[in-house]
Amino acid sequence: MSDNAVQIRDLVKTFGGGRSLFGRKSNEVQAVKGISLDLRRGETLGIVGESGSGKSTLARMLVGLEAPTSGSMLIDNKPWADLASSGSRAFGRTIQYVFQDPVASLNPRKTIGQILDVPLKLLCGHDATRRAIRKRELVDAVQMPLDTLERYPHEFSGGQAQRIAIARALAAEASIMVLDEPVSALDVSVQAQVLLLLQQLRDDLGLSYLFISHDLAVVESISDRVAVMYLGEVVEVGPAAQLFASPQHDYTRSLIASAPRLNPDAA
Numbered sequence: 001m002s003d004n005a006v007q008i009r010d011l012v013k014t015f016g017g018g019r020s021l022f023g024r025k026s027n028e029v030q031a032v033k034g035i036s037l038d039l040r041r042g043e044t045l046g047i048v049g050e051s052g053s054g055k056s057t058l059a060r061m062l063v064g065l066e067a068p069t070s071g072s073m074l075i076d077n078k079p080w081a082d083l084a085s086s087g088s089r090a091f092g093r094t095i096q097y098v099f100q101d102p103v104a105s106l107n108p109r110k111t112i113g114q115i116l117d118v119p120l121k122l123l124c125g126h127d128a129t130r131r132a133i134r135k136r137e138l139v140d141a142v143q144m145p146l147d148t149l150e151r152y153p154h155e156f157s158g159g160q161a162q163r164i165a166i167a168r169a170l171a172a173e174a175s176i177m178v179l180d181e182p183v184s185a186l187d188v189s190v191q192a193q194v195l196l197l198l199q200q201l202r203d204d205l206g207l208s209y210l211f212i213s214h215d216l217a218v219v220e221s222i223s224d225r226v227a228v229m230y231l232g233e234v235v236e237v238g239p240a241a242q243l244f245a246s247p248q249h250d251y252t253r254s255l256i257a258s259a260p261r262l263n264p265d266a267a
């Protein structure tokens, strides 16, 4: 048994490279190039890097939406391949994904109660009575009023919709969450509230977060440790305060230098 929530070793993901119908070889893109990384239990590990550095590909592999080309992953001590062979239900019970665009991630034709019913029924197998109790607990956990359950996604602001998406992720009772730019679509004041909620939930429920963002200020504020990705590799990983105060890698230094809110000289 490992003490880590997630253990990643020599992970590679290559796209393309196959032959088209006309026999032409498509260009190969190595989106993830041999990453080894641990997410410790109870921590928030920030992942930063510019667009195209492979952050989302890494996230998608972790939650089973994409298969690795090679390497290994242990998620809550379960080998990735075992989760994949057990189907999406096994992934859903182990690791949950929260996306950037909360409104688009919620089915517009269903009430929030019906949306929360899906994981409660399919992943947890709860009966109607138990589901009704859990739904109340979930909206309460994300500090939304009870009548949320009867309303539709379009009735909520971006920040409220992200709280609901977080409630849906909590429904599965997985202890690991991959948060892919979860506050990037929100106003700064709303961002702070959602980040605070995420921190409270992590501490109260003993969750572990992999927190992906372009926004270094957000990552610095929420992360215990930070990993910096560049062209599919992790070039630096360390405690957040240390990494931002004395970055070791040239790429980390240039990333910090170009972030206005972290570097007053750049503004």
Ligand SMILES: Nc1ncnc2c1ncn2[C@@H]1O[C@H](COP(=O)(O)OP(=O)(O)OP(=O)(O)O)[C@@H](O)[C@H]1O
Residues within 6 Å of the ligand: 015, 016, 029, 030, 031, 049, 050, 051, 052, 053, 054, 055, 056, 057, 058
């Ligand atoms: N399905 C795919 N097919 C082909 N190439 C892909 C696919 N998904 C990602 N890529 C490529 O892999 C590389 C990494 O992309 P990825 O989306 O993981 O980066 P990212 O750091 O998450 O970027 P962003 O912050 O813009 O989301 C890019 O070059 C991208 O074009």
